[in-house]
Amino acid sequence: MQTAIEAIGLSKTYKKNDVRANIDLNLQVKEGEIFGLLGPNGAGKTTFVKQVVGLLKPSSGSLRVLGEDVIGNPDSVRSNLNYMSQNIFAVWHLKIREVIEYSGRLRGLSLGEAKKQTQNLLEELGIEEHADKAIFHLSGGLRQLAGFGAAFIGKPRLLVLDEPTSALDVARRRKLWEKVRELNQKGGVTVLLVTHSVIEAEHLLDRLAIIQDGRLKAIGSPGELKQKVDNRLRLEIIPHNGGLPAGLTRDLSEVGEVFEANNRVVVLTSRGTLQKAVGLVEKNGLDCIDDFRIGTANLEDVYLKLGGGVLGAA
Amino acid sequence: MALRRFFLNTLLLFKMQVALYRFLGFFTAIVAVLVPLGTLFLILFTSGATSQEHAYLLLAGNIVVSLVNTCITSLGQYIGNMKEARGFEFYATLPVSKLSLVLALMGSNIMLSLPGFIAVGILGWFILGIKINIGPGFFLAVLLTAATMASIGTMIGVTAKNGQQANHISLVAMFVFIFLAPVYYTIESLPLILQWWGRIQPVTYGANAIRASLAGMPVSSYYLDLLILLAMATVSLLFVTKGIKWREG
Numbered sequence: 396m397q398t399a400i401e402a403i404g405l406s407k408t409y410k411k412n413d414v415r416a417n418i419d420l421n422l423q424v425k426e427g428e429i430f431g432l433l434g435p436n437g438a439g440k441t442t443f444v445k446q447v448v449g450l451l452k453p454s455s456g457s458l459r460v461l462g463e464d465v466i467g468n469p470d471s472v473r474s475n476l477n478y479m480s481q482n483i484f485a486v487w488h489l490k491i492r493e494v495i496e497y498s499g500r501l502r503g504l505s506l507g508e509a510k511k512q513t514q515n516l517l518e519e520l521g522i523e524e525h526a527d528k529a530i531f532h533l534s535g536g537l538r539q540l541a542g543f544g545a546a547f548i549g550k551p552r553l554l555v556l557d558e559p560t561s562a563l564d565v566a567r568r569r570k571l572w573e574k575v576r577e578l579n580q581k582g583g584v585t586v587l588l589v590t591h592s593v594i595e596a597e598h599l600l601d602r603l604a605i606i607q608d609g610r611l612k613a614i615g616s617p618g619e620l621k622q623k624v625d626n627r628l629r630l631e632i633i634p635h636n637g638g639l640p641a642g643l644t645r646d647l648s649e650v651g652e653v654f655e656a657n658n659r660v661v662v663l664t665s666r667g668t669l670q671k672a673v674g675l676v677e678k679n680g681l682d683c684i685d686d687f688r689i690g691t692a693n694l695e696d697v698y699l700k701l702g703g704g705v706l707g708a709a
Numbered sequence: 710m711a712l713r714r715f716f717l718n719t720l721l722l723f724k725m726q727v728a729l730y731r732f733l734g735f736f737t738a739i740v741a742v743l744v745p746l747g748t749l750f751l752i753l754f755t756s757g758a759t760s761q762e763h764a765y766l767l768l769a770g771n772i773v774v775s776l777v778n779t780c781i782t783s784l785g786q787y788i789g790n791m792k793e794a795r796g797f798e799f800y801a802t803l804p805v806s807k808l809s810l811v812l813a814l815m816g817s818n819i820m821l822s823l824p825g826f827i828a829v830g831i832l833g834w835f836i837l838g839i840k841i842n843i844g845p846g847f848f849l850a851v852l853l854t855a856a857t858m859a860s861i862g863t864m865i866g867v868t869a870k871n872g873q874q875a876n877h878i879s880l881v882a883m884f885v886f887i888f889l890a891p892v893y894y895t896i897e898s899l900p901l902i903l904q905w906w907g908r909i910q911p912v913t914y915g916a917n918a919i920r921a922s923l924a925g926m927p928v929s930s931y932y933l934d935l936l937i938l939l940a941m942a943t944v945s946l947l948f949v950t951k952g953i954k955w956r957e958g
Contacts, residue, residue: 449801449802473804503804
């Protein structure tokens with residue numbers, strides 16, 4: 396498998412405020428894979444993406460995208476790369492259909508092909524009824540979908556998506572992930588995806604990198620990372636009315652690592668002590684919980700463990 | 710092949726920009742017409758056209774004012790605001806050249822100035838009662854003047870720190886290019902220092918060329934004016950294209 400993106404010792408320091416956004420990043424994205432970048436706000440994910448698409452000049456290191464040196468020749472990759480810009484202010488006056496169609500034509504499609512692909516995308520993204528509305532008349536979600544359409548059109552080898560679903564409802568998100576997967580599997584498109592939606596990403600990504608404070612914290616497939624970071628079992632408790640009793644939290648922290656995520660209390664525990672943890676919940680907490688479930692550690696646990704957010708000490 | 714792609718992309722970007730006037734067209738056309746017409750009426754009511762030569766000066770001057778208004782002020786402000794909102798990012802990730810985008814932005818604004826100078830031409834001819842010649846020579850003079858003006862407008866937009874600064878600079882530029890240059894008067898009638906200033910300003914050559922073509926008496930200086938405008942337009946276009954930063958430092 397060839398390399399789609401190769402960063403070696405890549406660093407970026409913003410001169411204006413002397414912030415080091417990327418520090419000595421070394422990573423490879425292989426052609427044909429869906430690669431995710433995860434990390435808290437300000438971790439340096441968007442900085443990395445902007446360097447990949449040629450919008451930002453790295454301070455040091457090397458960066459090759461689809462075999463081209465992006466630092467020396469930032470224009471070289473644009474004909475093979477589609478980037479979903481978060482900023483479509485420049486075309487606020489265009490209709491959704493026009494934004495997609497013009498993007499296709501500017502990427503080299505014939506008029507007929509651009510029109511055909513635009514129509515297909517409008518239908519697939521479920522925005523056909525809004526196709527002739529101008530961008531500035533639309534909600535944030537519809538604007539994002541228009542941006543998706545503009546990013547999907549053409550025949551890209553690499554698709555770069557920076558937090559693409561932040562304004563979308565669950566149903567549309569799913570539809571989008573399906574489209575991304577389809578492009579990847581049927582079209583062989585490499586995808587670089589920045590997202591905060593860790594759970595959704597887990598089902599989509601072939602590999603991912605976790606970045607924090609500009610540095611690479613971990614890289615691998617979701618399975619590898621989960622195994623590397625944690626092979627414990629996961630007891631997820633959904634408390635009602637503001638949390639578990641303090642006594643129960645303390646007791647649980649004696650049998651595993653306890654932290655909060657998305658208003659849930661998670662206990663990561665070894666296989667031998669899971670029964671004890673369940674017993675504690677059954678004995679002291681059934682009245683104050685809505686639900687609980689058992690599973691293996693998920694990507695969110697890995698992310699939180701590497702990126703912080705631990706509530707109780709194990 | 711590459712050249713064909715360049716022209717096609719420029720045309721597509723131009724069409725994208727022109728679509729802007731679906732929303733702004735009415736108001737921008739009103740402004741484009743009102744500024745030169747207002748100035749024309751002001752001059753007519755205060756001093757009037759003293760001779761036929763003076764009438765041609767006023768008419769050509771107002772066409773230049775119309776071009777300055779749309780190609781420097783409006784374009785400078787639009788690009789400044791677009792830059793502040795990181796609007797270039799959308800284009801920067803498409804396989805298009807900066808020159809294509811610059812030409813498209815300029816072209817759409819030149820088109821915007823059409824209602825202004827058409828209105829001035831018609832009313833000027835009607836009120837001033839002079840014979841005007843609208844032919845290829847006139848359009849060539851207008852196009853080259855507009856291209857130079859639009860390069861200056863683009864330059865203001867891309868070099869300003871933000872949209873507000875672009876607004877201020879373009880207003881100052883409008884004042885400088887209209888009132889401190891031989892637009893309404895011959896260069897010889899200006900104080901010496903302004904004569905020198907006038908000689909390095911594109912509006913001087915634009916006003917001269919437009920005036921000569923309107924009067925239907927292309928003289929040798931007309932071709933020289935066009936040549937100077939062409940040189941100024943080319944240099945400023947190259948400068949502007951280099952000045953737009955696709956990529957942040």
